[in-house]
Amino acid sequence: MDLGLRNKTALLMGAGGGLGQAIAVSLAREGANIVLADVDEAALQRSAQRVEEAGARALSLQWDLGDLASIEKHVATIEAQFAGVDVLVNNTGGPPPTPASGQPADAWQKYFGLMVLSVIAITDRVLPGMRERKWGRVITSASSGVIAPIPNLGMSNALRMSLVGWSKTLAREVARDGVTANVVVPGRVATDRIRFLDESKAKREGRTVEAVAAESTSSIPAGRYGEPKEYADVVTFLASERASYMTGGVVRVDGGLIASI
DSSP states (O other): OOOTTTTTTEEEEETTTTTHHHHHHHHHHTTTEEEESSHHHHHHHHHHHHHHHHHHHHHEEETTTTTTHHHHHHHHHHHHHOOOOEEEEOOOOOOBOOOSSSHHHHHHHHHHHIIIIIHHHHHHHHHHHHHHOOEEEEEEEEGGGGGGTTTTTTHHHHHHHHHHHHHHHHHHHHHGGGGEEEEEHHHHOSHHHHHHHHHHHHHHHHHOOOHHHHHHHHHHHTOOOHHHHHHHHHHHHSSGGGGOOSSSSSEETTTTOOOOO
């Protein structure tokens, strides 16, 4: 199936991580131009190599999401090399595990800036071009915690939930301009972030990482953690021409983990 992404330009935030890199490669295989953004330069280079091996052009930008003033410079660099951003994948890291109560205000402010305000500001910068061209995709990667809050991820649950409300509202504002906005929710996908959370839980509860992972896996109907590629391919479909009538949604990629309807 031709997904209609050849020569489209995709900007991937958090492109150095496991999910970000997998999404970049999946989009690259569909012929899109790939712009990789991450604060970790070494991780960026690894992702760029994978993209080029997949046969696509890659532009790497070392990008600190906490620095909102840098958005204009980075987007201008993209526009100088490509016509503009057609697909924006908002993929950010998460805060450390915490309960919802008792967190200092400056921690809330820090992660609100990194996880929420940065996403909104970057989207606002590239959205006018999408609307003018009558084609665009805004895809925001969240967490299963926006549907079923995850214990001891209080800050993550709250901050990512705000992006769901924002994305749903945005979708209604831009649909007539040929722009879609969707949230994608990963369950337990095998990335460094999941390994970190398993290790943190094991240390907190005085158990082995293997025991924590086995318990987690037993709660997933599919009986395993997901692969980054499985998540990435769903994102790529939502980015495609074939998904032009899908907007305002929250799409789960969780192996059946989330029990709610």
